C-alpha cells in the first residue's frame with residue numbers, strides 16, 4: 001500500500017509500505033479515514049518545525065476505523081470509529097506516573113517524532129483510541145486540534161466572571177476560543193489579519209475582536225475595551241516570541257498568561273513593572289490529556305461545539321502532493337484542510 005512520506009523539507013513522495021502485521025497485546029490495527037493538516041505539518045514541510053525529523057510519514061489528526069485488536073484490548077472493537085490521541089507516552093517516567101501524559105519525558109507525537117497516519121492502515125496502542133459511534137471521520141480528525149485549545153484554556157482556568165484574550169486566530173487560537181466560550185468568560189480575539197477576525201465574528205459568534213497593528217495602539221484599544229482592567233486570562237497562540245513577551249502587558253492584575261504557541265527564540269518581558277507588580281502567572285500548555293479527547297467527543301456529539309465552520313478544504317489522498325503547497329498561500333483561506341483517505 002502507498003504511504004505519503006515527507007522525505008525532506010519541500011519534498012513529499014508516495015512510498016510503498018507493508019501491510020501492518022496482526023496486532024500484538026494492547027494494540028489495534030486501524031484504517032485511516034481522515035487526516036487533518038495543521039501548523040506542525042506545514043512547519044515540517046517548510047523545514048521550520050524544530051521537533052520534526054525526516055524522512056517522516058506525517059499525520060497526527062486522525063479519524064480512523066478499527067480493523068483488528070490484539071489480546072487484552074477492551075476499549076475498542078473492529079468497526080469502531082475513533083479519534084487518535086497521537087501523544088505516545090512511555091508510561092514509566094516521573095511525569096507519566098503523575099498523570100501528566102501530555103508531557104512525558106520521552107514523548108513522541110505520531111507524525112512528528114515517529115510515523116503518523118498518512119497511510120491507509122497502521123498499528124497504534126489501543127489505549128490511544130477514543131471511540132465515537134456518532135462522529136464523522138472528519139470530525140474525529142478535528143478532535144486533536146480542539147484538544148490543544150481545550151488544554152490551553154484548562155491551564156488558564158477562566159471563570160465566567162473573567163475575560164479571556166486570545167492572541168492569534170489561527171487554528172490553535174480558534175480552538176482556544178471554542179473552550180473560552182464554553183467557560184462562560186467574555187472572549188476577545190486579536191489578530192493581524194482582518195479576514196480571520198471576520199471569521200471569528202461571523203462563524204464563531206465572538207463580538208469583540210481587535211485588529212492588531214503591532215504598535216502601542218493595540219494595548220490602548222484593549223484598555224478601552226476592558227475599562228482599563230485588561231484580561232484575567234491571556235492565551236498567546238502566535239508562536240512569535242515578540243508577541244509572547246508583549247502579552248504580559250495585556251494581563252489584568254493577578255492574571256494568567258498561557259503560551260500555547262511555541263518559539264525557538266528567547267522570550268523576554270519586563271519583570272518589576274509588569275510581571276511582579278501585577279503578580280502574573282505564566283503557564284506553558286503542551287499537547288492535551290486523554291480526558292480532553294473524551295470531553296471533546298461528547299461536546300461535538302451534544303452539538304455544543306459546531307465543527308461545520310472548521311473544515312474549509314477536503315483533499316483526496318492521491319492529490320495531496322499537488323495540493324499541499326497551495327494551502328500555504330494566505331489566499332487559500334484555509335482554516336482546516338482534511339485529507340480524505342480512500343475506503
Ligand SMILES: [Zn+2]
Pocket residue numbers: 037038039040060061144145
Ligand atoms: Zn496538529
Ligand SMILES: [Zn+2]
Pocket residue numbers: 089090091092093094095096097104105106107
Ligand atoms: Zn513518560
